[in-house]
Amino acid sequence: MQLCKVCTEQTPKYRCPACQIRYCSLSCYKRHKDSCRPVQKLISNRTKNAIRTDTWSVEDLLHEEDITDLVPLEKLQLLGQSKELKDLLCNPHLRELLRTVDSADSKEEAMKAAMQEPLFVEFSDRCLKVVEKEAQMQEFNEVMEW
Structure with missing residues (x-):
């Protein structure tokens, strides 16, 4: 369970818009804002x-x-090169789903809700295919070099 980054006593309910730290109350935010680094x-x-x-x-x-599950930057850059993903992102409903997940306080809950949408599942699957395809190619190359 996460604790407030200011008082380290309560469960945080808010996120500082400037630096993204989590805090629990107005008094903690007031204490934090003097040392905030955007x-x-x-x-x-x-x-x-x-x-x-x-x-x-x-x-x-x-x-x-x-x-938690960190994807290397090189693999993330492959996502931006995928025509299939770019085509999916033309859909305004998908873009709104992504905005909702991104702005949610509880990313886990927002992801669970989004995964009920077939369009979001398709988008997620395509992202994984791009990332996993690169990982499989690297493994294959390593085996071939051995």
């Missing part, structure tokens, strides 16, 4: 470092509790 500043600084040093990773953008 995510956009962190991203832009890390992106600049990535261009110079190539040491930036997706993990740098995620909070520790958000990392």
